[in-house]
Amino acid sequence: MATFSYPSIAEPSRILLFDKDKCVGCNVCVNTCSSDVMIPNPEKGGEPIVLFAEECWFCGSCVQECPHKALTLIPTASQRISTIWRRKATGEEFRMGMLDPPEPNTTPPVGRNH
Amino acid sequence: MNWHEYVNKTGKLPEWPYEVNYGKENVIESDVLVVGGGVAGCRAAISAAQHGVSVVVADRGFVKHSGQGGAGVDHWHGAVRNPCSKITPEMYSDVAMQVSGGYTNGAARYIIGMEGWDTLLELEQMGLQIRDEEGEFKDTIWRDEETKLLFAYDVDNKHCLRIYGNNVKPVVAREMLSMGVKVYERICVSSLLTENGVKGTRVIGATGVNDRTGEFYIFKAKAVVLATGGGSRLGSFAPFMTSGSAMTDINLVNMGHTIAWNAGAEMVMMEALTPEFGMGTGLGYAPYSMGNTDNTYQGARVVDTNLKYVPYANTKGELLTEEKQIFQAADPDKFVIGHGIGLATPVTSDYNVTTLDPKLAEKIRSGEYSLPLYDDFAGMPEKSRKIIWNLMLAQEGKCRVPIFENLQAWGFDPSQDMLQYAISADNGIHARTSWLAPEQTPKTWVSTKRQGGVFTDWRLQSSLPGLFVAGGNPLFGSGCHGEAQTTGRYCGRQAAVFAKxxxxxxxxxxxxxxxxxxxxxxxxKGGDVGWHEFNAALARVFQDYWNVKTEEIFDRGLIRMADLRRTEGNRMYANNPHELARAIECYRLTDLASCYWQSAKARKGSSKLLGFMRIDYPNVDEPEWHKFLPVSQTEKGVSVREAPCDYYLRDPYLTTLHDNYVKYAELD
Incomplete structure (x- = not known):
């Protein structure tokens, strides 16, 4: 693969992870974003392109609207390394983005709007 | 995928995906135009349409989720007329005036008190859940068994509600669209149109640019509702970094304030602007991701690293022993007015929320407690834990996905875990707030806290006929989410009557x-200055000539900003309509700065209440300066007027809140 010339881009590097098995390139996420940080992929059905990652304020609306549940919102590394919790009984420490995380907690919010 | 991944994969740069037609005109006519399609704008549009006029909304983003209230809400303030409340609209309005030393919008606060509950009931009819229907919080201090309402802040007086507001924006946007309101999205509105094109006359429309196509929009209307948001890019060196922002996305540049100012509307309290952490752009912790005890997290049990319990205290500094006391006023004659309603620097702490032990920082430094601190969810009773994590956090703006879902996806389990605080021993740690990103870099200037905005009358009409002002920001002294919906609904009604x-x-x-x-x-023009660089430059000017306050410094600020606008401003370039809209926002930020400086020049005195301290006029809060100074632009220059803080109870108005409300509210 060719090595391209790129300008240096400040953080964040990746704000969204698209599940390749689920994303059908419907662009609902593109059109949900009020800051317009994505553009459709020129290839029909391809996953959208994140063009203005730094303008994302991490509201998560695109994740909520994705009809295929293909999106994961990725906090910046500085936010992942600072969001820490401790298991009270064992003293173990965890954080967002850790290696070998514990099982996800699937407890839903209360109420009916989820 | 990321942009560079696409390039690596295809060997091509992606072309701009939308057809571009810079300058192509679209003319849109309606009875009422709403500028800004957040919760206030949607409610204004719904209410105007209910009154039988045609309505158009111009929004910067995508109305289903846009705006400062677009990501959700957990508290509903000002529902003082709910059947359980012991607070009256008069008490609510009077206390708001009292704790802010008179520097808030007493008329708007009363309107909010009168209509906040009705506004919420309508929201329930639209489909939003506002009650604990399943009884998940049965037999708790927060629930009324008959109405199933859940209360926050004050379980005795019951005027502030906990609601299930994560999907509030989809609900109001759906209702608005079902009523035939026409919505134009991705429009960067940049001016108001006035009669004969003259400053200070009736407002008859607006103009804007689409950030995908570059096309130009001319909106013509008989009445206009301004329902825009706040902003923070004026003072930020990194305006494009928004990951640490709790309530202000990058589109928010106080555009409503600025276009009103440019049209000649009177502005007040704009001089009350101080740097704030966390609400604006910049780098910081993920908002709401850190342990704390404020607002959304109020009632969380806190321990230090050795699991030593940290008690709460009331506003008298008395340490509390029972959970219920956290949600009670220290003085039974008072009530807890609550956080997040735009009342800065309270004159009295009597109506404040409870915090942790105010001596906490001292006790950390002396070794009595050891860092880090934690929100000990695991040590809380199940319902106490759930009402914070599974209700408030899951509903609050910008929390459902980035905090609630993300932390749980990484295994956070509040029934077993404790959430770490930001490591700090600063004097404010006992009252650490949940929406802020403390230690954010850089500090930014946001208008949201101090409540400067467009001066209004009892109809919430500005000094310009036909321009009504709603929402938590452009309307001076008005509050937060519920208040935005309530004033939006009120303005929609007023604008419809005006249009008729x-x-x-x-x-x-x-x-x-x-x-x-x-x-x-x-x-x-083909320039060589990108909007990022220009935005940082205008932030440089604003910081330099705002932090130190003297007449000469303000004058130099005006000169330097005009120089920047004329020179580098005319050399800005944009590669596509998206960047063009950002550049236009920067132009308006230079205008906004002049509004701040002119407002500052008008106040020849210092004020702690306004957070406004001048070197050349050091006397603080002198009675002769205790007043509003409505400042406006005219064709001849800047005009300054005076208005007492209780102007809404003086000539030409009637002498009581209620009589004015009945006279002006356009009740059906």
């Missing part, structure tokens, strides 16, 4: 041409 009684007026072509000439500069 006033004929349409054709805008002056010269005003439109002047606006077009300016806003398309970055794609017609």
């Amino acid at each position: 009684n006033h004929p349409a007026v054709e805008p002056e072509r010269g005003q439109i041409d002047r606006e077009k000439d300016e806003v398309y500069t970055p794609v017609t």
